[in-house]
Amino acid sequence: MTFDFATAGRIAFGAGRAQELPGVVASLGTRALVCTGSDPDRHAALLDTLTVPFRVSPVDGEPTVDAARSATAAAREFGADVVVAIGGGSPLDLGKAVAVLLANGGDPLDYLEVVGRGQPFTRPAVPGVAVPTTAGTGSEVTANAVLASPEHRVKASLRSPLMLPRVALVDPLLTLGCPPGVTASSGLDALTQCLEPYVSVRANPVTDGLAREGLRRAGRSLRRAYADGSDVDARTDMALCSLLGGLALANAKLGAVHGFASAIGGVADVPHGLACAALLVPVTAANISRCEDPQRYVDVARLLTGDPAATEVDGLAWLRETVALLKVPPLSEYGLGPADADAIVARAATAGSTQGNPVVLTDEELHAALAAAL
Secondary structure: OOOOOOOOOEEEEOOOHHHHHHHHHHHHOOOEEEEEOOOHHHHHHHHOOOOOOEEEEEOOOOOEHHHHHHHHHHHHHHOOOEEEEEEOHHHHHHHHHHHHHHHHOOOHHHHOOOOOOOOOOOOOOOOEEEEEOOOOOOHHHOOEEEEEEOOOOEEEEEEOHHHOOOEEEEOHHHHOOOOHHHHHHHHHHHHHHHHHHHHOOOOOHHHHHHHHHHHHHHHHHHHHHHHOOOOHHHHHHHHHHHHHHHHHHHHHOOOHHHHHHHHHHHHOOOOHHHHHHHHHHHHHHHHHHHOOOOHHHHHHHHHHHOOOOOOHHHHHHHHHHHHHHOOOOOHHHHOOOHHHHHHHHHHHHHOOHHHHOOOOOOHHHHHHHHHHHO
């Protein structure tokens, strides 16, 4: 057995750790570009604590190739030598993209997979600090940044261990303001990012341990965090689930749920977490029906339900009930329909994430899963 494992240079986790941001940033650079979501004022109290000059670069929605170009140009103009990303997966991915482009030069399409030239990065990113405010993507510890290319109607990744943030500052208290809908989609994304690496063909003993702990915490706290956003213990569990999922997926790959999410994101304006939430049950059901040995899904069921006698069928029922309780909408509400199915299935079948799926699903099975999500 051989495997590699890479992650952020340092992970600082716990309630109140965001207060360390000024010292962390000052130790890494002298001028900062700060990537946030569309409303930087949400983080005004945190930004006001920074002791180095900074410029804010917000991103509205999921980052695009043009957004990465613009933010990188702003960072160069400002003379930024450290990048801070605060928010959900979108600003965190944008921050990682800017940090690595600052160090390597060139255009995002020089390095982007699938639709770009896919050149490797040769220089480590400038120091980056990732501060998640949602418990979902685990982007603070992943070695890629997803960028949408509307021109090509696809989302693809910049990818390299050289992109990993220097510091991941994970404070569960920053997630207390997440509304129920965001808690649902991001939480189901976090759960999926523990489940898929656990059943992945590239799973290894290190990622297994991380994924198991993440699944256990999601099982006991996802529904609680949705029902009561002020439940600090539940929020802490989900922040840790997201972090553990990021660590696992970065080193064991994902599966067909994320393959679908990538394909869907290039076709319609569907938030990544919602796409994962909608596909989680039908893809899991398809995988279970095809697995010669369902033991990994039995493990998942027991971790999620807390029942040591649970079967893979019980686990699937728990997932289905949770998706219903969290009021995940069908993808048809975002304008997707049967006419989009062929293009989505074709892209999902060849997506990088799908290569980690425990079984090779047929086009017919992929079509059935997508139809159930619609």
